[in-house]
Amino acid sequence: MALEHLFQGSALNAVDGKGRVSIPAFLRGVIERRGDARTIVLAKHEAFPCLSAYDPAYAALKHAKLERLLEKEETSPDAELEYQQRNLMAFAATEEVPYDSSGRILMPPMMRRKGQIGEFALFLGTGETFQIWNPQLLLDDKRIPEDLKDIARFRLEERGGQ
Amino acid sequence: MALEHLFQGSALNAVDGKGRVSIPAFLRGVIERRGDARTIVLAKHEAFPCLSAYDPAYAALKHAKLERLLEKEETSPDAELEYQQRNLMAFAATEEVPYDSSGRILMPPMMRRKGQIGEFALFLGTGETFQIWNPQLLLDDKRIPEDLKDIARFRLEERGGQ
DNA sequence: TTAATTCCCATGAAAACCCATTGTATCCCG
DNA sequence: CGGGATACAATGGGTTTTCATGGGAATTAA
Numbered sequence: 001m002a003l004e005h006l007f008q009g010s011a012l013n014a015v016d017g018k019g020r021v022s023i024p025a026f027l028r029g030v031i032e033r034r035g036d037a038r039t040i041v042l043a044k045h046e047a048f049p050c051l052s053a054y055d056p057a058y059a060a061l062k063h064a065k066l067e068r069l070l071e072k073e074e075t076s077p078d079a080e081l082e083y084q085q086r087n088l089m090a091f092a093a094t095e096e097v098p099y100d101s102s103g104r105i106l107m108p109p110m111m112r113r114k115g116q117i118g119e120f121a122l123f124l125g126t127g128e129t130f131q132i133w134n135p136q137l138l139l140d141d142k143r144i145p146e147d148l149k150d151i152a153r154f155r156l157e158e159r160g161g162q
Numbered sequence: 163m164a165l166e167h168l169f170q171g172s173a174l175n176a177v178d179g180k181g182r183v184s185i186p187a188f189l190r191g192v193i194e195r196r197g198d199a200r201t202i203v204l205a206k207h208e209a210f211p212c213l214s215a216y217d218p219a220y221a222a223l224k225h226a227k228l229e230r231l232l233e234k235e236e237t238s239p240d241a242e243l244e245y246q247q248r249n250l251m252a253f254a255a256t257e258e259v260p261y262d263s264s265g266r267i268l269m270p271p272m273m274r275r276k277g278q279i280g281e282f283a284l285f286l287g288t289g290e291t292f293q294i295w296n297p298q299l300l301l302d303d304k305r306i307p308e309d310l311k312d313i314a315r316f317r318l319e320e321r322g323g324q
Numbered sequence: 325t326t327a328a329t330t331c332c333c334a335t336g337a338a339a340a341c342c343c344a345t346t347g348t349a350t351c352c353c354g
Numbered sequence: 355c356g357g358g359a360t361a362c363a364a365t366g367g368g369t370t371t372t373c374a375t376g377g378g379a380a381t382t383a384a
Contacts, residue, residue, distance in 0.1 A: 014375070
């Protein structure tokens with residue numbers, strides 16, 4: 001799998017009283033270059049206390065990948081079950097939300113809870129996908145490299161200073 | 163990984179009041195020969211107090227390399243975490259900035275601080291990538307060869323003399 | 325009606341764009 | 355070989371556009 005357009009960079013945006021958040025323009029650019037949807041798919045991240053996000057085109061790609069995996073290991077008895085589990089996670093446990101003309105989504109309450117997103121959402125590009133964090137949780141996580149925490153701190157300062 | 167076009171040479175350019183800097187034309191030439199993007203990727207250098215910069219094509223190459231590494235090292239829990247960390251550093255901790263028709267970028271405030279770039283930016287080609295230094299920090303660094311410092315001094319004089 | 329959701333418009337700050345100037349290196353022609 | 359003309363690079367400044375965000379009106383649901 002070699003995607004042409006990759007998510008990269010960081011931004012800290014506010015979640016307003018109605019639950020709206022702007023998806024940073026540089027991430028929207030990638031989404032719209034990968035496909036023509038103005039939509040993102042949200043899921044709980046597998047390892048970190050944050051959300052994982054991507055475009056519908058990438059979701060389709062991921063599905064195809066799972067299919068191929070199944071066909072290879074079809075002789076194993078566990079393979080079928082594992083496939084079903086992954087498929088459930090990949091589709092049932094996700095939500096697809098469109099963003100409006102100004103680039104905002106309405107963060108679904110369930111995802112907001114899963115990702116423990118409060119007043120601010122920290123967006124982090126990670127290549128094929130991007131992540132959405134409660135900035136404080138990122139600062140508290142021991143597995144996150146210090147250099148990345150510096151970035152989170154900078155984004156918080158940038159905002160607080162004004 | 164063998165890139166055909168390599169970054170080389172040095173230049174000292176001014177950062178103006180708006181935070182704009184001209185990317186030296188000889189570096190832009192390499193970027194545009196490697197791919198057709200008029201864009202550079204900025205990151206904090208791992209070892210030196212300066213910025214590391216390259217073109218998006220090089221970033222994609224780096225990403226592909228990481229992907230292959232993951233697939234080889236099975237799915238051990240350690241390998242998975244390490245992959246996540248590297249991915250975060252490679253993409254979230256970098257910024258992609260386009261340069262305009264006159265070859266200037268707007269140096270992002272975060273990178274400007276990370277690289278401690280002040281009024282002047284010293285560009286140094288290093289083959290696959292190039293570096294952007296605060297010239298004074300280069301002169302103060304004990305690890306930098308004296309011959310290279312001479313080049314920095316020359317570039318500074320060149321400018322000061324006028 | 326009340327509450328919640330979707331649209332639509334307003335605004336301030338920041339970023340992208342456009343045009344002008346200057347200096348320098350290159351080229352061309354006598 | 356000189357001298358002017360030319361092209362391009364770096365930089366300054368002003369204008370327009372975009373972005374993130376707030377708030378209200380219109381629409382739908384309960």
